[in-house]
Amino acid sequence: MGEAHAYDVLVVGGGATGAGVLRDLARRGLRTLLVERGDYGSGTTGRYHGLLHSGGRYVAKDALAARECIAENRILRRIAPASIEDTGGYFVATPDDPDDYVDGFQAACIAADVDCEEIPVVEALRREPALNPGIRRVFKLPDGSVEPWQLIESNIADARAHGSDAWSYQRLVGMERDGDRIVAAMLRDERSGSLTRVTPRFVISCAGAWAGQIAAMVNVTVTMHPGKGTMLIFNQRMTDTVINRCHKSSDGDIMVPVHTVAILGTTEQRVEDPDQYEITRDEVAALIRQGEKLFPDLGNMRLLRAYAGVRPLYQPPAEVTAAAMKDGRQISRAHTVLDHGAMDGVENFVTIVGGKLTTFRRMAEDTVDMVCAKLGVTEPCTTADAILPNQVPGKTYWLGHRLADHEAEGGGDAGLLCECEFVTRPMLDDFLDRHPGCSLDDMRRGTRLGMGPCQGGFCTFRAAGVLAERAGHAGVADVAELADRAILGFLRERFKGTRPIAAGRQLQEQWMISGVYEGGLGVESLIEHETPEASREVVGAQR
């Protein structure tokens, strides 16, 4: 272990909230370090349905959350357009949705400042012909979809430009407390095992569903109620508009078109440990049954995978009621900054809990406001005004851009490493230049490698070849071993998400891919020789 690294603030957790906090602190002149135990956005941020909330989902139950959503929705469209697709959203009343909710919906939207316009059902069906033709009313709201990993990257890039740092694959393994202060934090490099000591003036936990584990390191109790949400990914968009059911939130009532796919969300189920959960086939079947109320033919459409995220739900202990314990949806989605100085006697430590991706910037602002007050910093927050790096004002994401760009370069399969998602060699090289030593799964989050219908079948060996080639140039001795491990690790991860949905075409696809890798390439022999480290799995399927 070398010398301790001194920082003004240590941010724990590299999800959207952590990245937003890092950026805000950096822009206010505080030299900050963000640490993340895995890849950025590999926790809850990377496992949500991709929705940019208009706030419509919350107008009836949680007007505060609705107001925050629409305000942040407008800000994000301005500061991070490239990460947002302006799909628009429909709230549709199906024959199963009670009239009183539908009748009061528009007024509730207006009260919460959420733009809401009722449109004729025929117009909605013309634009989205796969919708249930039996829908009775349709409201149009400014929902959208968000690319979370790009958003995190932009925030981190801005923070770096302002003199701060972010380290991935650095797990916080302990913190030293001296009386009412945290004086040091110990990090372990998840790849090399080496330890690093950091001495921050202040610690902010943005660990979300894992916040309880971080607080426990300094004997502070934060009781999280992790809520598992399961989502299904469909092979292609059956809608270009976000479709919500206009009713009190329940399972399977939203479809979000994100990139090339459409994601059906979600469920709500309490889990004890945010790292240990499963997705059952029953859950998948139940989601589809509910989703069929929006899209009657959902059962015939091809599913690529199922995945789940864990919501960072929190309720102050006194208010935990038996009812809330039963259904996590009763807990406010609005966020809370826990001041551990006032609550627990640790003066330089706060935890941000609750919230949602749409409001990550506001969560960061509230948190940093509190921390700055404690540190005597008076700089105002500028994150709502400054456009993020690598963003062009007003230019939102367009689905066709990868195809159009590739065609402009001459097109063709030969230039594609991942044919399903149009990932080219220059795209991978660019990512690897910026993220040395990363895994194929990290490349997936950065480039969408392996996220299409073959789920890595035809790109895994190619991408592993790229990794090995680059490692060879960098002087790594056993590149074959490296490539083998990359292939195994990635295929395992990809196959895991397809297990709960394996049927029909996707099952055939899996058999064909198994045939290629086991029958053709002899992957079983790798499994025999693999090291315990290579077999370590991240629990819970990724997106």
Add this chain to the structure above:
Amino acid sequence: MTIAELIRDASEEAVGYSSDECIKCNVCLTVCPVARVTDLFPGPKYVGPQAQRFRTGRAQPVQVPGVPFALSPDVTVDYCSGCGLCTSACPAGVKIAEMNSQSRARMKAGKRPKLRDWGLGQTDLVGRVGVLFSPISNWALANRPIRAIMETTIGIHREAPFPKFGRRTLQSTWKRRQQRRGTAAVPGPERAIVYFHGCSANYYEQHVADAAIEILKRNGFETIIPEQVCCGLPLISNGIYTEARQRAHKNLDVLAPYARQGYRIIGTSTSCTHTIKAEYREMLDIHADDATVVANATWDICEFLLDLHEQGRLDTGFGRLDEDLPYHAPCQLRSHGIGLPAMELFALVPGLRAADMDHDCCGIAGTYGMKKEKYPIGMAVGAPLFDKIKASGAPEAACDSETCRWQIEKATGTRTRHPIEILLQAYRVADAAGGTKRGPLAAAGT
């Protein structure tokens, strides 16, 4: 209408959703005759199910502000020749060729079509004008400087095969003939068929129509030729769907009443008949009952003759044709899924040594191979076929589709005829020898 219903009806949306079925096995790529010869076309999987996931707005393309490509993210799909072999080969049931055609139409939607593409689509207009001024138009199309100018100005390759315009249209000839004969009662559907001549027999190759009418008569069927327009395929191929739909509806309005009475609709152009059988519904998204009724009543002429034979009703009194006959089955015929009926009919002709050239596509693919930028691709696609025909040394070849015949004749110098012209020749040989009918009817009398 649910997606399941749409898929049953094989509609435009269902074609798009059929990309769900792709398992990326690449069989389509291995059968694609275009991707085999050029890098300009990345192959059916790429432009089909792969690119499909990046195309928004299936029903109505959504304009994205500030994005010039909103309607057309891709351009290479335009190099699909539309031969349809990918769709017939796909083990998973993806409607690849149909998807490509629709993507091309979407790509061209909102833009004015190129004069050339529009012109190549208007086979009936070109035919009418060409026939009207046939001496001049035939001279012009055979004139090298004029063809060179046509190539640079409108982009039709100077070497592209063009047929000769007839002196009058089949429609006008037929009307005259009818007038001369006077009005006779139209026989019922057991003794008459409705002939869909298409543009080639109407404007260029009346001899094909004459052969069809004579053979049908010989086998006990009168021919009815109602007023009709181009089937619309050249418009579909050139991405001009709106006009193609107008043509389709005109034809359906004329043909449906006949089909409902039980008349069979017979065509001598495999591409026209395939358009009526399949594309009105699959590509043009026409779901009126008329489209199904007419599709079910439509036959390729060789398919019909072979069916007669299978029922023991074909006059098999063919005379001897002692010759080698290279035969090319057009890609459009393969899409019918009816096998190679012409080959089975040739087998009934004594002495005739017909040989299936077993090549997937001659490269012309309708109007594809006529275009300046696609002519070399078309020639490369057809090269193995041309070599085989030339190597056979046969004096003539046979092929069911007109544009293929023109392409083969131009590329090989070998006269290429419709199978029914060969069959008619065999009948005439028998007549000249004073032969009698050798069908079961005749046999019953002996």
